[in-house]
Amino acid sequence: MNVIKNGTITDVKGFKAAGITAGLKKSGKKDLALIYSEYKAVSAAVFTKNLVKAAPILVDMENIKSENTQAIIVNSGNANACTGEDGYKNAKKMTEIIAEKLNLHPTEVLVESTGIIGVQMDMEKVASGLEKIVPELSEEGGHNAGEAIMTTDTFPKNLAVKIEIGGKEVTIAGIAKGSGMIHPDMATMLAFLVTDISIDKKLLQKVFSKSTDDSYNMVSVDGDTSTNDMAGILANGAAGNTKITDENSEEFKIFKEALNFVNKELAKSIAKDGEGATKLIEVTTKNARTMEDAKKVSKSVITSSLFKAAVFGSDANWGRILCAVGYSGAELIVDKIEIFIKGEDKIIQVAKNGMGIDFGEEEVEKILKEEKVGVIVNLNDGNYDATAWGCDLTYDYVKINADYRT
Amino acid sequence: MNVIKNGTITDVKGFKAAGITAGLKKSGKKDLALIYSEYKAVSAAVFTKNLVKAAPILVDMENIKSENTQAIIVNSGNANACTGEDGYKNAKKMTEIIAEKLNLHPTEVLVESTGIIGVQMDMEKVASGLEKIVPELSEEGGHNAGEAIMTTDTFPKNLAVKIEIGGKEVTIAGIAKGSGMIHPDMATMLAFLVTDISIDKKLLQKVFSKSTDDSYNMVSVDGDTSTNDMAGILANGAAGNTKITDENSEEFKIFKEALNFVNKELAKSIAKDGEGATKLIEVTTKNARTMEDAKKVSKSVITSSLFKAAVFGSDANWGRILCAVGYSGAELIVDKIEIFIKGEDKIIQVAKNGMGIDFGEEEVEKILKEEKVGVIVNLNDGNYDATAWGCDLTYDYVKINADYRT
Numbered sequence: 001m002n003v004i005k006n007g008t009i010t011d012v013k014g015f016k017a018a019g020i021t022a023g024l025k026k027s028g029k030k031d032l033a034l035i036y037s038e039y040k041a042v043s044a045a046v047f048t049k050n051l052v053k054a055a056p057i058l059v060d061m062e063n064i065k066s067e068n069t070q071a072i073i074v075n076s077g078n079a080n081a082c083t084g085e086d087g088y089k090n091a092k093k094m095t096e097i098i099a100e101k102l103n104l105h106p107t108e109v110l111v112e113s114t115g116i117i118g119v120q121m122d123m124e125k126v127a128s129g130l131e132k133i134v135p136e137l138s139e140e141g142g143h144n145a146g147e148a149i150m151t152t153d154t155f156p157k158n159l160a161v162k163i164e165i166g167g168k169e170v171t172i173a174g175i176a177k178g179s180g181m182i183h184p185d186m187a188t189m190l191a192f193l194v195t196d197i198s199i200d201k202k203l204l205q206k207v208f209s210k211s212t213d214d215s216y217n218m219v220s221v222d223g224d225t226s227t228n229d230m231a232g233i234l235a236n237g238a239a240g241n242t243k244i245t246d247e248n249s250e251e252f253k254i255f256k257e258a259l260n261f262v263n264k265e266l267a268k269s270i271a272k273d274g275e276g277a278t279k280l281i282e283v284t285t286k287n288a289r290t291m292e293d294a295k296k297v298s299k300s301v302i303t304s305s306l307f308k309a310a311v312f313g314s315d316a317n318w319g320r321i322l323c324a325v326g327y328s329g330a331e332l333i334v335d336k337i338e339i340f341i342k343g344e345d346k347i348i349q350v351a352k353n354g355m356g357i358d359f360g361e362e363e364v365e366k367i368l369k370e371e372k373v374g375v376i377v378n379l380n381d382g383n384y385d386a387t388a389w390g391c392d393l394t395y396d397y398v399k400i401n402a403d404y405r406t
Numbered sequence: 407m408n409v410i411k412n413g414t415i416t417d418v419k420g421f422k423a424a425g426i427t428a429g430l431k432k433s434g435k436k437d438l439a440l441i442y443s444e445y446k447a448v449s450a451a452v453f454t455k456n457l458v459k460a461a462p463i464l465v466d467m468e469n470i471k472s473e474n475t476q477a478i479i480v481n482s483g484n485a486n487a488c489t490g491e492d493g494y495k496n497a498k499k500m501t502e503i504i505a506e507k508l509n510l511h512p513t514e515v516l517v518e519s520t521g522i523i524g525v526q527m528d529m530e531k532v533a534s535g536l537e538k539i540v541p542e543l544s545e546e547g548g549h550n551a552g553e554a555i556m557t558t559d560t561f562p563k564n565l566a567v568k569i570e571i572g573g574k575e576v577t578i579a580g581i582a583k584g585s586g587m588i589h590p591d592m593a594t595m596l597a598f599l600v601t602d603i604s605i606d607k608k609l610l611q612k613v614f615s616k617s618t619d620d621s622y623n624m625v626s627v628d629g630d631t632s633t634n635d636m637a638g639i640l641a642n643g644a645a646g647n648t649k650i651t652d653e654n655s656e657e658f659k660i661f662k663e664a665l666n667f668v669n670k671e672l673a674k675s676i677a678k679d680g681e682g683a684t685k686l687i688e689v690t691t692k693n694a695r696t697m698e699d700a701k702k703v704s705k706s707v708i709t710s711s712l713f714k715a716a717v718f719g720s721d722a723n724w725g726r727i728l729c730a731v732g733y734s735g736a737e738l739i740v741d742k743i744e745i746f747i748k749g750e751d752k753i754i755q756v757a758k759n760g761m762g763i764d765f766g767e768e769e770v771e772k773i774l775k776e777e778k779v780g781v782i783v784n785l786n787d788g789n790y791d792a793t794a795w796g797c798d799l800t801y802d803y804v805k806i807n808a809d810y811r812t
Contacts, residue, residue: 052732052740052760082728084761117725118762227729305711309804319523322488323633326458334458354458355490356524395801398715 001258004171007160008142012171013196014038014238018136019144022129024077024115024122032129033148033175035072035192036102036137037236043069043110044205045232046212054081054228055091056111063095063107067201069234072110072192073098073130074149076177078121080113081227090121097127101134114151114177114190114228146175149190153177157269163258165251168241170197172255172262174233178219178270188226189216191266197255198237199244206247207256208233215263218295218388219271220303231263271389272372276396281311282342283375284387293330294386297377300328301388308393314368316341316361318350325377332379342374343367407664410577413566414548418577419602420444420644424542425550428535430483430521430528438535439554439581441478441598442508442543443642449475449516450611451638452618460487460634461497462517469501469513473607475640478516478598479504479536480555482583484527486519487633496527503533507540520557520583520596520634552581555596559583563675569664571657574647576603578661578668580639584625584676594632595622597672603661604643605650612653613662614639621669624701624794625677626709637669677795678778682802687717688748689781690793699736700792703783706734707794714799720774722747722767724756731783738785748780749773 010017015037022032045064047057063069073094080087095109102109113121136144146156160173174193191212212231237243244252272280283301288294301307304324310317318339325337339351341364348367350359367373416423421443428438451470453463469475479500486493501515508515519527542550552562566579580599597618618637643649650658678686689707694700707713710730716723724745731743745757747770754773756765773779 050729050732051738052728082725082757082761084759117729118757227732312804319488322458323456323523326456326633332457351488351524353490355488393804395804398718398799398801398804 001261002162004160004162007173008146008158009035009160009173009175009192009194010139010142011160012173012194014236015194016137016139017141017145018133018138019141019146019148020129020133020136022075023125024075030144030148031075031077032133033074033145034098034133034137035145035194037070037194037234039236039238040068041070041234041236042067042199042201042204043232043234044201044208045110045230046209048226048229050227052082052227054079054113055083055087056080056113057228057230058088059091059095060110060112060230063110066107068108069110070104070108071098071102072112072232072234074112074190074192075126076149076151077115078113078119079115079117079228080121082118083120086120090123093123094126094130097130110232112190112228112230114149114188117227142175149175149177151177152275153273155273157266159262159265161258161262163254165197165239165241165254168239170239170241170255171195172258174262174266176266176270178273189219189229189270191216191231191263193233193262195233195235196238197235197244198239198241199235199255203245203247203252204233204235207259211260211263214260215267216270218298218386219267220299220388220390268389271391274391276394276399277391278394279311279392280372281375281390281392282372282387283377284385286376286378286385287382288379288384289331289382291384291386293332294384296328296330297325297379298386298388300324301375301377302390305393308390311368311373312392312394314365316350316364316368318356321375321377322351322354333381336380338378338380340376341367342376343370407667408568410566410568413579414552414564415441415566415579415581415598415600416545416548417566418579418600420642421600422543422545423547423551424539424544425547425552425554426535426539426542428481429531430481436550436554437481437483438539439480439551440504440539440543441551441600443476443600443640445642445644446474447476447640447642448473448605448607448610449638449640450607450614451516451636452615454632454635456633458488458633460485460519461489461493462486462519463634463636464494465497465501466516466518466636469516472513474514475516476510476514477504477508478518478638478640480518480596480598481532482555482557483521484519484525485521485523485634486527488524489526492526496529499529500532500536503536516638518596518634518636520555520594523633548581555581555583557583558681559679561679563672565668565671567664567668569660571603571645571647571660574645576645576647576661577601578664580668580672582672582676584679595625595635595676597622597637597669599639599668601639601641602644603641603650604645604647605641605661609651609653609658610639610641613665617666617669620666621673622676624704624792625673626705626794626796674795677797680797682800682805683797684800685717685798686778687781687796687798688778688793689783690791692782692784692791693788694785694790695737695788697790697792699738700790702734702736703731703785704792704794706730707781707783708796711799714796717774717779718798718800720771722756722770722774724762727781727783728757728760739787742786744784744786746782747773748782749776753782
């Protein structure tokens with residue numbers, strides 16, 4: 001597997017993209033993105049579990065059933081959430097306009113929105129934006145699309161990797177956005193992947209769902225789950241490989257591994273760019289009794305405001321980690337727990353048998369000042385491992401969210 | 407029911423208390439509290455559900471079974487948590503010393519600790535403190551005890567009320583501490599109540615457990631659940647009422663109502679004094695399908711960092727409330743939801759049918775600037791109501807927790 005330098009979604013055969021300013025953001029920044037496959041493509045997606053679902057999510061939950069999906073239209077600046085019947089009609093209208101211009105059926109278009117909740121879309125601006133964006137589609141448009149889906153993100157998130165499947169070169173790429181309200185179970189987090197592999201639609205949905213569970217759903221910034229979360233993928237077969245239909249095949253395994261890599265790397269970049277974050281935190285739980293327990297523990301630690309504030313302050317507070325392990329809901333034996341703090345090139349044990357041990361506090365503080373802080377919780381009570389990602393809790397998180405106007 | 411002005415635990419017949427400096431806090435502030443009943447008393451308590459339980463909690467889970475409980479010894483400055491076998495022995499030692507001085511059996515003494523995790527108690531200081539505190543016991547010592555259990559609290563929490571039971575005057579009073587790590591399911595939160603009522607021990611446990619579920623367990627400051635949480639009550643019968651043994655009696659109902667009042671008021675004062683808090687937030691969910699659903703919704707809103715930061719910024723962001731309702735896990739119909747913001751003397755509706763409505767944003771902002779902010783979520787889908795309490799998320803929360811040394 002090779003990571004393409006500065007790669008993005010338009011590095012994938014048969015995909016074009018564009019990102020423009022439609023005027024939905026007061027800042028005048030790009031706010032409309034379009035991804036288009038020149039060939040027929042199968043799609044898969046996962047959606048927010050929040051009962052309050054934004055209008056475009058409701059539309060997509062229908063459209064994802066289509067055997068062909070060739071376009072994804074996304075706006076930022078307005079989430080089209082809590083907007084009722086009118087909002088639903090507007091989301092549908094977006095798919096209809098794009099479908100007409102690209103000669104598709106409306107159900108062959110996915111739509112997403114991100115931004116402020118509870119305000120109707122300015123459909124005049126949207127319509128004129130849709131008019132402008134189609135001619136902008138190009139094989140260099142991926143980075144622009146990646147920019148156009150951002151809200152409070154501080155950097156765009158693009159990734160592309162190449163693998164070989166049955167002698168054919170296959171590319172998998174994605175753009176993502178994160179920042180506020182990022183939490184397990186698909187909080188305001190968008191990820192759009194494209195690949196030129198040829199694969200059965202049902203198999204794509206199965207592997208994609210599992211992969212998002214281990215990546216985006218293991219990210220937490222503030223514990224809130226949004227109305228608009230979605231991760232989706234299009235696969236258009238342009239690589240020319242023999243269609244993958246068997247999940248036990250070598251080809252499928254290679255694809256799965258690369259897909260997991262792309263999703264995890266995008267998930268990490270989302271965690272790193274959490275609102276106000278100064279550090280990426282990675283919590284790995286080892287040797288839990290079940291996978292569910294391993295995930296519970298990692299998520300519990302990464303979600304603890306007290307632990308996150310301690311990391312911001314570079315305070316080696318293992319007690320807060322152990323405390324979060326204890327209330328995670330996982331089955332475990334406290335006396336068996338070991339905790340380690342992991343830096344760039346050093347691992348230091350801070351707790352053993354469920355108790356603190358003597359350790360060089362200065363050395364740990366040095367690690368806690370690095371850009372990436374690792375925590376390993378070894379439960380010593382089974383064979384399941386799971387990793388979760390998040391960021392520190394800072395003054396800036398409060399500032400951004402105490403006065404957030406688009 | 408009458409609230410006693412500046413009332414505290416020593417306003418209850420037959421109870422003495424003391425609060426002194428033993429030197430466990432670097433600040434030199436009071437850090438050792440003793441509550442003592444001159445008469446035999448029955449006790450009830452609820453403990454943290456965290457699997458990582460502090461040493462004194464383990465001791466109390468045994469001692470609470472005793473038919474007689476006449477003393478509670480509490481230190482602040484050190485939580486005696488994650489301290490293993492030595493910690494357990496030290497907690498037991500504290501009950502033994504107090505028992506000897508007060509002529510009790512060690513199992514007739516409850517012990518609690520609050521403060522830093524993972525450090526062994528300085529037993530020399532503790533022992534000399536225990537030596538000093540017993541002679542300090544007095545009928546005016548309640549306020550000192552209330553002060554001595556504080557950690558990052560900014561004000562002591564005392565309350566006492568009088569009721570009449572079968573022609574006898576009965577008093578119920580309590581001291582509490584809160585601040586960091588306060589969350590449903592008994593997070594670092596201590597509440598010690600005393601009453602002179604005569605009541606059956608089992609009945610006391612039953613009514614006390616239920617009452618804490620609706621009060622302390624409905625408070626959230628930061629979502630963390632600590633290793634040391636506990637709420638306990640002693641009832642010594644000094645009021646001279648006929649012993650209450652029937653939960654259907656009028657006397658029991660009067661007592662229950664007063665007990666609920668004391669617990670809820672102490673819970674509210676804990677929420678108000680959350681670390682860095684500037685406002686008390688009260689979220690009431692109405693007309694849920696089940697009591698569990700009503701609690702889930704209220705807790706989900708009060709725990710949302712995004713909502714809490716919006717309240718700090720006096721931002722009328724009903725979308726974040728609706729979003730938190732949606733991911734609460736409660737069964738509900740989004741289209742039926744109404745949301746109201748409630749101030750001192752005004753209620754303003756901000757959402758209807760699961761959507762925002764036009765409202766005077768300035769008026770709502772005025773309410774959000776008050777010291778107490780109310781939110782009412784009407785699910786219009788059943789008959790169950792529940793209230794939760796919390797506080798706003800502020801710069802100071804991050805500051806206190808990024809650099810918390812006792």
